[in-house]
Amino acid sequence: MSVSSHGRRTAAQIAAGVRAGTLTAKDVVSSALARAVEVDAVDKLNVFLALAGQQATQQAVRVDASDGARGAPLAGVPFAAKDNISVAGLQVTCGSRILEGYVSPYSATVIERLREAGAVLVGKTNLDEFAMGSSTENSAFGPTRNPLSPDLVPGGSSGGSAAAVAAGVVPIALGSETGGSVRQPAAFCGIVGVKPTYGRVSRYGLVAFASSLDQIGVFGACVADASTAFGVIAGRDDRDATTADVAVDDYLATEGSLKGVVIGRPREYFPAELDAGVARHCERALDRLRSLGAEVRDVSLPHTAHAIPVYYIVAPAEASSNLARFDGVRYGLRIEGDGLRGMYEATRSGGFGPEVTRRIMLGTYVLSAGYYDAYYRKAMQVRTLIAGDFRNVFASGVHALFTPTTPTPAFPFGSRSDPYEMYLSDIFTCTANLAGVPALSLPIGRVGKLPVGGQIIAPHFAERRMFQVAGALERALGAEAHR
Amino acid sequence: MTRGPEAALLARYEMVVGLEVHVQLKTATKAFCRCATSFGDAPNSNVCPVCLALPGSLPVLNATAVELAVRAAVALGCTVHGTSVFARKNYFYPDLPKGYQISQFDKPLATGGHVTIARADGSTVNVGVTRLHMEEDAGKSLHDRFHGVTAIDLNRAGIALIEIVSEPDMRSTQEAGAYLRAIKQILQYMDVSDVSMEEGSLRVDANVSARRRGATELGQKTEVKNMNSFTGVENALAVEFARQCAVLDAGGVVEQMTMLWDASAGEVRPARAKEGSHDYRYFPEPDLPPLVLDASWIESVRARLPELPQARRSRFEREYKLVAYDVDVLTASPALADYFEAVARATTDAKAAANWVMGEVLAALKSTGATIGSFAIRPDRLAELLRLVRHGTVSHTAAKQIFSAMVASPEAPDAIASRNGLLQVSDDAALGRWLNEVIAELPKEAERYAGGEKKLQGVLIGAVMKKSKGSADPKRLAQLLAARFGT
Numbered sequence: 001m002s003v004s005s006h007g008r009r010t011a012a013q014i015a016a017g018v019r020a021g022t023l024t025a026k027d028v029v030s031s032a033l034a035r036a037v038e039v040d041a042v043d044k045l046n047v048f049l050a051l052a053g054q055q056a057t058q059q060a061v062r063v064d065a066s067d068g069a070r071g072a073p074l075a076g077v078p079f080a081a082k083d084n085i086s087v088a089g090l091q092v093t094c095g096s097r098i099l100e101g102y103v104s105p106y107s108a109t110v111i112e113r114l115r116e117a118g119a120v121l122v123g124k125t126n127l128d129e130f131a132m133g134s135s136t137e138n139s140a141f142g143p144t145r146n147p148l149s150p151d152l153v154p155g156g157s158s159g160g161s162a163a164a165v166a167a168g169v170v171p172i173a174l175g176s177e178t179g180g181s182v183r184q185p186a187a188f189c190g191i192v193g194v195k196p197t198y199g200r201v202s203r204y205g206l207v208a209f210a211s212s213l214d215q216i217g218v219f220g221a222c223v224a225d226a227s228t229a230f231g232v233i234a235g236r237d238d239r240d241a242t243t244a245d246v247a248v249d250d251y252l253a254t255e256g257s258l259k260g261v262v263i264g265r266p267r268e269y270f271p272a273e274l275d276a277g278v279a280r281h282c283e284r285a286l287d288r289l290r291s292l293g294a295e296v297r298d299v300s301l302p303h304t305a306h307a308i309p310v311y312y313i314v315a316p317a318e319a320s321s322n323l324a325r326f327d328g329v330r331y332g333l334r335i336e337g338d339g340l341r342g343m344y345e346a347t348r349s350g351g352f353g354p355e356v357t358r359r360i361m362l363g364t365y366v367l368s369a370g371y372y373d374a375y376y377r378k379a380m381q382v383r384t385l386i387a388g389d390f391r392n393v394f395a396s397g398v399h400a401l402f403t404p405t406t407p408t409p410a411f412p413f414g415s416r417s418d419p420y421e422m423y424l425s426d427i428f429t430c431t432a433n434l435a436g437v438p439a440l441s442l443p444i445g446r447v448g449k450l451p452v453g454g455q456i457i458a459p460h461f462a463e464r465r466m467f468q469v470a471g472a473l474e475r476a477l478g479a480e481a482h483r
Numbered sequence: 484m485t486r487g488p489e490a491a492l493l494a495r496y497e498m499v500v501g502l503e504v505h506v507q508l509k510t511a512t513k514a515f516c517r518c519a520t521s522f523g524d525a526p527n528s529n530v531c532p533v534c535l536a537l538p539g540s541l542p543v544l545n546a547t548a549v550e551l552a553v554r555a556a557v558a559l560g561c562t563v564h565g566t567s568v569f570a571r572k573n574y575f576y577p578d579l580p581k582g583y584q585i586s587q588f589d590k591p592l593a594t595g596g597h598v599t600i601a602r603a604d605g606s607t608v609n610v611g612v613t614r615l616h617m618e619e620d621a622g623k624s625l626h627d628r629f630h631g632v633t634a635i636d637l638n639r640a641g642i643a644l645i646e647i648v649s650e651p652d653m654r655s656t657q658e659a660g661a662y663l664r665a666i667k668q669i670l671q672y673m674d675v676s677d678v679s680m681e682e683g684s685l686r687v688d689a690n691v692s693a694r695r696r697g698a699t700e701l702g703q704k705t706e707v708k709n710m711n712s713f714t715g716v717e718n719a720l721a722v723e724f725a726r727q728c729a730v731l732d733a734g735g736v737v738e739q740m741t742m743l744w745d746a747s748a749g750e751v752r753p754a755r756a757k758e759g760s761h762d763y764r765y766f767p768e769p770d771l772p773p774l775v776l777d778a779s780w781i782e783s784v785r786a787r788l789p790e791l792p793q794a795r796r797s798r799f800e801r802e803y804k805l806v807a808y809d810v811d812v813l814t815a816s817p818a819l820a821d822y823f824e825a826v827a828r829a830t831t832d833a834k835a836a837a838n839w840v841m842g843e844v845l846a847a848l849k850s851t852g853a854t855i856g857s858f859a860i861r862p863d864r865l866a867e868l869l870r871l872v873r874h875g876t877v878s879h880t881a882a883k884q885i886f887s888a889m890v891a892s893p894e895a896p897d898a899i900a901s902r903n904g905l906l907q908v909s910d911d912a913a914l915g916r917w918l919n920e921v922i923a924e925l926p927k928e929a930e931r932y933a934g935g936e937k938k939l940q941g942v943l944i945g946a947v948m949k950k951s952k953g954s955a956d957p958k959r960l961a962q963l964l965a966a967r968f969g970t
Binding site for chain 1: 532535536537538539540541542543544571573575577580581582583635762764765766769770771772
């Protein structure tokens with residue numbers, strides 16, 4: 001696998017180079033585009049569903065032409081976006097056949113904000129259909145391969161974006177999270193992945209999967225790049241009523257010491273059957289945190305065991321409603337059938353893949369009259385208890401939690417054909433979505449050549465604390481993070 | 484439609500009616516996006532990613548819609564809740580772009596109001612308002628526009644609505660009609676809606692059941708839809724009630740179903756079975772936070788509430804000393820009441836203002852098809868005309884001619900009167916009478932004038948002008964004076 005001349009530069013380095021005039025946005029973007037072609041055409045990773053060559057080149061030229069634009073925080077930094085995020089003039093497939101031919105007439109708020117900060121979108125990345133999956137195997141356009149080990153999955157559902165960063169195409173990328181879809185592929189691909197506090201980042205333009213859980217997240221090759229991109233996209237948006245009007249901090253934390261910081265180690269996230277390599281690297285990371293001055297405290301989040309069942313009621317319920325608009329009437333695929341009902345049936349059964357169909361059926365069932373109280377209402381009550389676990393532990397003086405991101409490292413294609421087994425990949429991540437708290441995964445070591453991710457979970461809107469702990473741990477681990 | 488059969492059936496069966504009224508709020512933009520709400524625009528011209536339900540779009544609540552809904556709720560005597568929750572009502576239909584309607588379900592905006600209506604016998608009764616909630620409209624399916632296909636117009640999709648659900652408190656078609664007219668009048672007075680059934684800004688679904696006199700349990704109800712006028716609602720209820728009574732008379736059981744009113748045939752027909760058996764799978768709308776309203780803000784809406792119809796009726800009786808019938812006519816709509824009140828205040832003769840508004844004005848509206856808001860004679864002009872009558876400047880008969888001319892011309896009434904010779908004082912006899920009186924009152928001045936003192940002409944004419952309150956024609960007067968004394 002070859003590495004292009006600009007591909008491994010960090011976002012900070014690219015922005016500094018463009019600002020100083022030692023790099024041009026046009027050159028950076030054209031090598032990113034070349035690398036994007038290479039990873040799919042030569043390396044067969046199947047990362048991109050579309051490249052935005054023309055838009056990217058035009059924007060890069062504009063960045064180079066203006067002193068103001070060259071001074072922007074992400075000037076000339078190429079980025080990729082998961083193909084469930086709308087960009088005016090580009091397709092949004094959501095990895096599904098049902099959106100065949102649909103081109104968005106508008107751009108998501110996060111795209112506008114990154115572009116205003118000088119970042120240049122180079123392409124749209126592969127994903128599990130409608131972000132439903134943990135391996136990118138559910139894409140209608142074929143699975144993405146893990147750049148570190150092409151026989152293994154990159155994780156999902158934002159597998160394409162994770163792979164784009166891991167393969168050195170772009171230093172930052174956008175994904176989306178509903179139950180771990182940024183953190184889990186970040187862990188599998190050995191990069192940093194961030195899930196914001198619910199309401200921190202606008203969802204306007206993100207094709208909804210489960211609205212009360214969805215957040216757009218960022219990938220970065222390092223904590224600093226991820227935090228810079230995160231700072232750019234964070235903040236209230238008048239087009240998303242669920243965004244919070246909470247001040248956006250400077251997330252580029254550089255302090256080395258964690259003296260006075262209390263890190264919780266929730267016992268439910270370290271079960272006996274945890275993969276031995278994952279467990280070993282987590283303990284090493286906890287040791288590093290201690291040596292940075294942090295106090296590591298054993299804590300409990302007692303309702304953790306209910307998270308997967310709750311998640312697989314709430315998320316499909318909302319999905320069954322969110323996906324109703326894909327009906328063949330206004331855009332995307334239409335397959336004619338016998339009358340209106342026949343058209344609906346033909347279009348939707350022809351357009352949605354098996355996992356999406358399974359979740360729509362599950363969601364429709366749990367919202368049905370007579371089942372609503374037993375499933376959806378009950379699940380929402382348990383969800384409140386799960387959120388309460390986090391509130392309680394953070395109220396007890398704990399500043400952040402440290403856990404493994406996933407129970408195992410990346411797995412081979414086809415190895416988790418039982419849906420429930422696949423769902424368990426999200427066991428340590430979906431809790432943060434249910435509680436709405438921010439969480440981040442960063443590489444903490446490797447088992448063989450497979451990366452292991454460590455997760456840092458912080459209280460609502462305390463992303464600054466999360467980046468502080470992550471940055472300090474990243475520096476303390478140094479090269480160990482990739483060993 | 485005769486009411487005869489209804490009266491006969493009501494002797495044996497009691498009719499129980501509850502109504503669901505959907506009202507489009509008068510906002511410039513839609514409930515959850517900034518598209519215009521104007522009626523009659525080219526199909527699909529007032530649309531955006533949000534109301535087209537493009538992937539990734541999100542709703543943002545229109546604050547004006549909330550204010551109008553709260554105003555309506557307060558006017559209907561409802562309790563407005565500090566927290567209400569939007570919910571998704573899920574169903575597939577081509578004119579419902581998202582596949583769900585944003586509505587409110589178990590936590591509506593307001594509950595527990597009432598509307599006072601008059602019964603046929605003149606007594607009044609309170610009809611309970613169970614709830615008032617906010618929701619959005621669907622688009623329109625046009626089945627007859629293109630051959631063989633259905634066209635969809637989404638201009639209406641997303642327009643803000645309120646749904647007002649009554650208790651099953653009405654016992655006749657007359658009461659149902661009275662309730663609807665009262666609701667319409669209140670919403671008009673609150674200026675929250677155009678409340679036009681023709682334009683679809685007010686729509687009614689009716690629930691009706693029949694039970695034998697003396698029974699305490701409610702009978703099985705059916706829902707009747709597709710009425711496009713209040714009279715249509717009354718007729719549909721009478722027909723459906725008669726159908727249910729016939730079923731019960733035959734020893735049968737009324738089945739729960741939805742009936743569609745066919746106005747041209749005067750019949751109700753069962754809708755396809757599916758219509759009634761939807762499972763809407765309601766759940767809280769995750770894209771919108773709960774609607775939280777400050778108690779003090781709700782109170783400020785209450786404080787700024789426009790005058791309600793009942794309050795205005797009482798005030799008209801008191802302030803203008805009008806009889807109840809006249810008050811009812813004059814307060815039928817807030818625009819008519821405003822018009823009357825402007826005329827009454829400008830003339831200080833409320834009785835004359837009332838007679839003219841109820842007589843000439845309403846007749847002119849009827850014959851021209853104008854609304855009071857667009858009527859050619861504005862209140863100040865009508866007041867001028869009434870003043871001419873009052874001052875004796877024009878006769879009552881002449882005033883009616885002037886009024887007719889004013890409907891077609893923007894000219895002032897006195898100009899019309901003068902141009903058409905309708906001023907009473909252009910008449911030589913009247914001028915002559917005034918002249919005789921002045922000569923009798925001022926004999927010396929008259930004598931001196933006759934003797935050639937021309938300058939006294941001014942004194943004599945001035946006295947006539949004073950006597951005629953300025954309405955005499957001085958030029959004609961001078962001629963008459965000269966002729967009288969041969970000067």
